[in-house]
Amino acid sequence: MAFDYSKLRGKIVEKYGTQCLFAKALGGSERTLSLKLNGRIYFTQIEIKRILELLDVDSNCVNTYFFTEKVQKVKQSLRGA
Numbered sequence: 001m002a003f004d005y006s007k008l009r010g011k012i013v014e015k016y017g018t019q020c021l022f023a024k025a026l027g028g029s030e031r032t033l034s035l036k037l038n039g040r041i042y043f044t045q046i047e048i049k050r051i052l053e054l055l056d057v058d059s060n061c062v063n064t065y066f067f068t069e070k071v072q073k074v075k076q077s078l079r080g081a
Helices: 006-016 019-026 030-037 045-054 059-066
Strands: none
Touching: 006 019, 006 059, 019 030, 019 045, 045 059
């Protein structure tokens, strides 16, 4: 299952300007954060809690930032009549 982290990315840029600065505030590397935002590695519960704190996001909004499923785009082919 893939998650859509676009709102999380937006909040990171809004609060910290870059993913690099945010990764440093989080205490990790930009590479690891990138892997997590691209769905290659999962966020831990502790990281999610810390991220919500750093971004001043209410814990009631956790689903919006971490558990929105990514919608797959399906290419439709047009068939001639």
